[in-house]
Amino acid sequence: MDLAFDWKHTFEQLAPQLLLYARQLVATKADAEDVVQMAFVRWWRRFPEGDSQHIPLLYAAVRTIALDQRRSENRRVSREAKSEIAIAGENAPSFDPRPEQRETAEIIETALQGLSKEQREVVTLHLWGGLTFKEIAAISGESINTIAGRYRYALNNLQKQLAPVREELLTSHESQPVTLNHVLPFSPAPEILS
Amino acid sequence: MKPEIQASQIENLLRSLAPAAISPELCERVEEDLRLEMGWLSQTVKKPVTKRWLFPLSYVAMGAAAAIAAMSAFSNSATLPSSLSPKDVASSSLSTSGVMPVSTISEWDDVQDEGIRYTADRLPEKHVRVRGTERHLYIDPRDGAEIIVEYPREQSLVLPVSFQ
Numbered sequence: 048m049d050l051a052f053d054w055k056h057t058f059e060q061l062a063p064q065l066l067l068y069a070r071q072l073v074a075t076k077a078d079a080e081d082v083v084q085m086a087f088v089r090w091w092r093r094f095p096e097g098d099s100q101h102i103p104l105l106y107a108a109v110r111t112i113a114l115d116q117r118r119s120e121n122r123r124v125s126r127e128a129k130s131e132i133a134i135a136g137e138n139a140p141s142f143d144p145r146p147e148q149r150e151t152a153e154i155i156e157t158a159l160q161g162l163s164k165e166q167r168e169v170v171t172l173h174l175w176g177g178l179t180f181k182e183i184a185a186i187s188g189e190s191i192n193t194i195a196g197r198y199r200y201a202l203n204n205l206q207k208q209l210a211p212v213r214e215e216l217l218t219s220h221e222s223q224p225v226t227l228n229h230v231l232p233f234s235p236a237p238e239i240l241s
Numbered sequence: 242m243k244p245e246i247q248a249s250q251i252e253n254l255l256r257s258l259a260p261a262a263i264s265p266e267l268c269e270r271v272e273e274d275l276r277l278e279m280g281w282l283s284q285t286v287k288k289p290v291t292k293r294w295l296f297p298l299s300y301v302a303m304g305a306a307a308a309i310a311a312m313s314a315f316s317n318s319a320t321l322p323s324s325l326s327p328k329d330v331a332s333s334s335l336s337t338s339g340v341m342p343v344s345t346i347s348e349w350d351d352v353q354d355e356g357i358r359y360t361a362d363r364l365p366e367k368h369v370r371v372r373g374t375e376r377h378l379y380i381d382p383r384d385g386a387e388i389i390v391e392y393p394r395e396q397s398l399v400l401p402v403s404f405q
Contacts, residue, residue: 054275058268066267067260080267088274089385093343108385143261152258174255202248213246216254 057097058087063143064175065109070141071167072113082113103182106172110186151216158208166201169194340379340388347394349373357402367400 062083069079069086086108094101144152159167168187172178178186180194187194209216246254355368372395379388 063260141261
């Protein structure tokens with residue numbers, strides 16, 4: 048059967064960011080892939096045109112499915128009394144740095160782990176998912192001010208954590224071409240932090 | 242004390258890191274799922290409607306039939322068959338519980354011509370019994386969850402007939 052639409056192009060654009068987000072919500076990469084698969088199929092069935100205005104709904108689906116999966120997983124893990132084993136080391140954001148970025152990526156990944164999960168969620172959805180604070184607020188059921196505040200606190204925390212390696216980070220970053228298109232298929236709307 | 246990095250510099254640093262690419266296996270799994278899903282939808286939408294019962298009718302009866310069919314297809318207060326369970330009826334009212342109705346697909350699987358009968362006033366009318374399935378698709382706008390409710394449907398149509 049001819050699927051008659053270019054779902055693959057849309058999926059390849061969105062899936063890395065979705066997977067990054069899902070990995071913060073469930074225990075393992077395999078679980079995150081399951082979540083992304085279910086969410087995308089559900090979303091595409093509803094919006095087969097792949098319209099970018101419906102992308103927040105896709106992230107919302109990832110969130111809902113991931114939280115459902117985590118709840119059932121928590122029950123299972125609790126029953127089997129091996130709670131921390133599956134989770135350890137699997138909850139970190141996962142990047143695909145260029146060779147010259149590897150050191151920077153490790154530093155930033157560690158710094159991101161120092162954020163609370165709520166702050167990390169906002170940073171991920173805003174910077175990599177390209178969602179506005181309003182869209183993130185709708186997904187998480189919080190107010191826009193709360194979301195903006197979390198983002199601001201997250202940047203403050205990162206500033207403090209990264210201060211000791213400031214020169215190293217900025218030097219290496221300035222020597223690299225910054226290409227945002229590969230991580231932001233849809234540009235976020237400009238917003239002003241309150 | 243070392244100076245902090247500016248917020249905009251941190252944002253640029255983070256954005257410059259690309260999330261890890263997805264595995265080809267994940268892409269294949271999604272493709273397989275979509276094929277199954279879209280195959281189901283395609284079969285549902287494209288299934289031809291039985292029309293054989295229309296041919297014996299006169300043009301007048303055909304016009305009346307079209308009007309009745311259109312009314313029943315677009316009516317939100319479609320009569321439910323008596324065989325429906327209370328659970329089915331509850332499911333059909335999902336639109337009032339926060340979910341959003343997306344589509345309704347009616348399929349007529351069997352049409353039974355019950356012949357021409359005469360009213361008390363000796364006027365002829367054609368009786369037709371239509372059996373099929375009605376499928377409602379709902380979506381929860383909060384999380385994108387989809388709900389499909391399907392139930393059998395049976396209608397008895399009475400069509401005016403004029404002999405020429």
